[in-house]
Amino acid sequence: MPSLMQVRNLSKSYGKHLSVNNINFDIEKGHCIALLGPNGAGKTTTLRMMAGLLLPTSGSISFEGAIPGSDYRQQLGYLPQSPSFYGWMSGEEYVVFAAKLSGLGSRDAVKMAAEVLERVGLKDAARRRIAGYSGGMKQRLGLAQALVHRPRLLLLDEPVSALDPIGRREVMEMLREIREETTIIFSTHVLHDAEEICDDIILLNQGVIAEQGTLGALRSKYRIPVIRMRVEKQEQAVQWLQSIASRTFVTEGQVSGEDAVFNVSDIKEARQVIVQEAAALGIPLLHFEAGSSTLEDLFMKVVGS
């Protein structure tokens, strides 16, 4: 069975600037995928190409194994980063209009619109003009118009970034429900959002896929033994800390003032050596922790480099 969407060698350039550079990925049916990356990584450009709003400079996108370029827009639900609606319409009118454009009959459109508006919590505001909606309500209306025709693939561009903590919570809960019914791909620059509801992560940086895989696989892949420590502000102690960085068991070290983080090859050996030396030399240790690095560290590393 082919995957729902295949993206092959996709590139998009604006003049000389390469916004998306030769990316490849598959979207499996029923999965929830996070497109993770800092601002300017090419997330929006990628989603817009998937939605058919931008033509790729090169590469192809195919839906369910169909020939690339065939029209699959009927199967899509799309929510842009800051959706804008016709302010003179009511919320209900807009969702009905959207449903009809996606091919629903008039009666179905009205019925589905009422259902989806109730679901996103806009039932009471449905007959009010959109011009009077708050930012959170507009985002929920955006979700309603993306869901109303029961799309097979939902593309969401930064669905929670512009919301306050309560609005964010609500939308995340809704996404958790929706992911049971359909395939979702959403972009975010917050790792926490991705970890919360996604199966797969595609980490994008400067138009290139830095890392992709299931959340579990990435977690175990990047579980590197790491030692974090802090000493008191003494010249001798800081010098000793810096000398640790050049030991054989340290694969990568970062010392900033009295704080240090060391990725190590053998955590047992490293712990023993460091603790013994510290005791022998009388180093005033404030903090010592032996553990493993997290996805957050990976994210920061990819983004920072």
Add this chain to the structure above:
Amino acid sequence: MRGMWIFSQKEMLELVRSYKLAWIPVVFIILGIMQPLTTYYMPEILKASGNVPPALLESYEMPGAAATMAQALGQYGTMGLLVLVLAGMNSLSGERYSGTAELVLVRPVSMISIVFAKWVAQLILLAVCLGFGAAVAAYYTGQLIGDLSWMLVIFATGIYGLWLLCIQSLTLLFSAFLRGPVAAFMALLSAAALSLLNSFLPNWLEWTPASLPAYSAQLLTEGSKSMGSALTGSLVSAGLLIILCIIGASLITGRKKLID
């Protein structure tokens, strides 16, 4: 086709909700009343201003009903055209710049249905404005100045309307790739350029849409027998211009879906 129908319904609702379908016809009606009224009361107006020599007053000759009606239609070629172009300048560019296009174009609708729906909305707006405006102008001309042939008024208005529709279609075309105010400026500029060229080279360019206002006036004052094959040429070229504008606008919208 269904997309076009859904989109035209939305456009019509927008015309009503934005009150464009109310205030633009009002402007046209006022313009329509003004011409016969000022023509009829011109001697009184001149007398009231006081410093007009009596010889001039005596020599004032009331224009005929047909000429007055032609002048009234001429008002729509300046003020009326300006209002129509300003009302239509954002029809495509507004959707692009406000971002509403992004949510519409992601759905399975063809560009040509969107552009055609917008054009139909412009046509309906024009028909309502010109219909009411010309009817009122003809009524007042008939009451104050003299009898008019209703058939001729209807045909002359239709011919004049086609010229206005050409400029509305040009506005739509420019609005597909320019910002609204720039599109309005370009449309008015091309209307002015076409009219100017037409008045410099009337014999060469009698087949262009820009001759339509002249034919409309000629039809009113001289009757239908005076019309020649040049009118047919103008009608055909106007039709072609409109079709080219619609196709051009949908091709451009298709290529420039979003602002970069």
